[in-house]
Amino acid sequence: MHIMHVHIRIKPEHVEAFKAATIENGVNSLKEPGVARFDFIQQADDPTRFMLLEVYRHADDVPKHRAAAHYNKWVATVSDMFAEERTRSFYTNVFPPDQDW
Amino acid sequence: MHIMHVHIRIKPEHVEAFKAATIENGVNSLKEPGVARFDFIQQADDPTRFMLLEVYRHADDVPKHRAAAHYNKWVATVSDMFAEERTRSFYTNVFPPDQDW
Numbered sequence: 001m002h003i004m005h006v007h008i009r010i011k012p013e014h015v016e017a018f019k020a021a022t023i024e025n026g027v028n029s030l031k032e033p034g035v036a037r038f039d040f041i042q043q044a045d046d047p048t049r050f051m052l053l054e055v056y057r058h059a060d061d062v063p064k065h066r067a068a069a070h071y072n073k074w075v076a077t078v079s080d081m082f083a084e085e086r087t088r089s090f091y092t093n094v095f096p097p098d099q100d101w
Numbered sequence: 102m103h104i105m106h107v108h109i110r111i112k113p114e115h116v117e118a119f120k121a122a123t124i125e126n127g128v129n130s131l132k133e134p135g136v137a138r139f140d141f142i143q144q145a146d147d148p149t150r151f152m153l154l155e156v157y158r159h160a161d162d163v164p165k166h167r168a169a170a171h172y173n174k175w176v177a178t179v180s181d182m183f184a185e186e187r188t189r190s191f192y193t194n195v196f197p198p199d200q201d202w
Contacts, residue, residue, distance in 0.1 A: 023196045039194070094123070
């Protein structure tokens with residue numbers, strides 16, 4: 001699997017709006033055939049810090065996601081909410097095996 | 102959900118043994134009723150760096166995991182493989198909701 005972790009810090013006044021917009025993006029992203037998971041989590045000791053854990057079946061499912069209307073709506077909605085530039089890290093699964101994601 | 106991310110760096114000569122031991126720990130950890138997920142991933146640009154993404158139903162499922170025979174076997178097996186002390190971060194889920202983990 002092609003796994004992308006996105007680290008995000010949001011301006012405090014936008015935390016609730018960011019959560020709402022990102023839940024909507026998550027619901028729609030999971031409808032993409034190439035998206036096995038779209039987890040959205042909030043750091044326990046700092047509610048302005050979030051992670052997206054995006055699990056794609058193949059690397060070429062990422063540009064398909066970026067072309068989707070829901071992704072572009074999300075970017076337009078949240079781009080002014082970031083407190084700093086978001087960062088990304090990339091991983092492959094060791095366990096579970098591909099069919100269990 | 103009570104989500105713990107563990108960041109691990111392994112001495113290069115132990116990477117394959119670490120993977121085998123951690124897969125075994127993952128298979129057994131998923132049999133614990135309090136463990137919703139146990140994902141084990143490898144950083145794409147540095148094969149000595151790994152993450153465990155452990156998703157517990159409740160915070161009090163963590164001490165149960167630490168008391169399990171398979172966890173203690175894993176610690177004993179891999180403790181000399183770490184290139185540096187492992188670090189942990191804690192999160193709660195925003196999406197998906199609890200029942201979908």
